Amino acid sequence: MTEFCGIELAHPIVNGSGTFDAIAARRAFGDALLERFPFAAFVSKTVTVAPRQGNPAPRLWELPGGMINSIGLPNKGLDGYLAEDLPKLAALPVPLIVNVMGFTREEVARLVEAFAARDEVAALELNVSCPNVKTGMVMGADPGETAALLDAVRQLTVKPVVVKLTPNCASPADVAEAAEAHGADAVSLINTLRGMAMHPRRHGQPWLGGGTGGVSGPAVRAVALVQVAEVAARVSVPVIGMGGVQTGRHAYDLREAGATLVAVGTESFRDPLAGSRIAAELAEIEGRNLASSGAISA
Numbered sequence: 001m002t003e004f005c006g007i008e009l010a011h012p013i014v015n016g017s018g019t020f021d022a023i024a025a026r027r028a029f030g031d032a033l034l035e036r037f038p039f040a041a042f043v044s045k046t047v048t049v050a051p052r053q054g055n056p057a058p059r060l061w062e063l064p065g066g067m068i069n070s071i072g073l074p075n076k077g078l079d080g081y082l083a084e085d086l087p088k089l090a091a092l093p094v095p096l097i098v099n100v101m102g103f104t105r106e107e108v109a110r111l112v113e114a115f116a117a118r119d120e121v122a123a124l125e126l127n128v129s130c131p132n133v134k135t136g137m138v139m140g141a142d143p144g145e146t147a148a149l150l151d152a153v154r155q156l157t158v159k160p161v162v163v164k165l166t167p168n169c170a171s172p173a174d175v176a177e178a179a180e181a182h183g184a185d186a187v188s189l190i191n192t193l194r195g196m197a198m199h200p201r202r203h204g205q206p207w208l209g210g211g212t213g214g215v216s217g218p219a220v221r222a223v224a225l226v227q228v229a230e231v232a233a234r235v236s237v238p239v240i241g242m243g244g245v246q247t248g249r250h251a252y253d254l255r256e257a258g259a260t261l262v263a264v265g266t267e268s269f270r271d272p273l274a275g276s277r278i279a280a281e282l283a284e285i286e287g288r289n290l291a292s293s294g295a296i297s298a
């Protein structure tokens, strides 16, 4: 058992927001998905107040060691999510963490308030990787913006609030410290690194319909490791570490750097059961270390 913000989890492996469509997987795999759910908690994709179509195609570019995606946060909006997605996600056999994003503090407050009232929701994750349209600053790129956001939403829920940190800023550790000081119960990192790819034929044009996108996969693992280590050294709240995790050893490394939970993202696109495999590999490594430390006599 792993404890996270008062929530009991079967193991330390969860999914990164937006990287595992549990509703589509349920349709594809049926009840087998519920019997062998790959994650100890499910982090849903980002919900915004208004419905969004997402970005024009193409939305993906493959890289050596990962990919760039520019999906554009398509979702049904708050009302659609509550009516259609939440009942389906509540049927999963693990706690549900809902990821929300707003373009103003008021929008984030509206989302937090709505999910605060739902027993199906175990915790909230704030996606702060988008610009505050009122201040023009990316909420999670600046400690003051992050502090002001938490001041606006913290008192609206007693559920754990996780802040998903962006690596695209001067100091994720400074932002994490501000988040903790203003009431965050946990932080998660890393989100994707901004990147782009040029169109192979159209001169001077980007490939992605959205222009730029987020880099993920093994290519970002070393970046994740240093940022998780720096953030974990700075805060006392639990850290969810992620970035290019493909094996139990990678998850173990992030735990050694200070993460309590580890999220799997891009690897789940290659293998939808990667979460279960990585959890088993991690348990094997940690079990072996416990035995060799003398904590358990063989």
Ligand code: DHB
Residues within 6 Å of the ligand: 018, 069, 070, 071, 072, 073, 074, 191, 192, 213, 214, 215
């Ligand atoms: C989206 C892509 C990302 O890489 C990310 O971290 C968040 C959102 C998106 O385009 O939907």
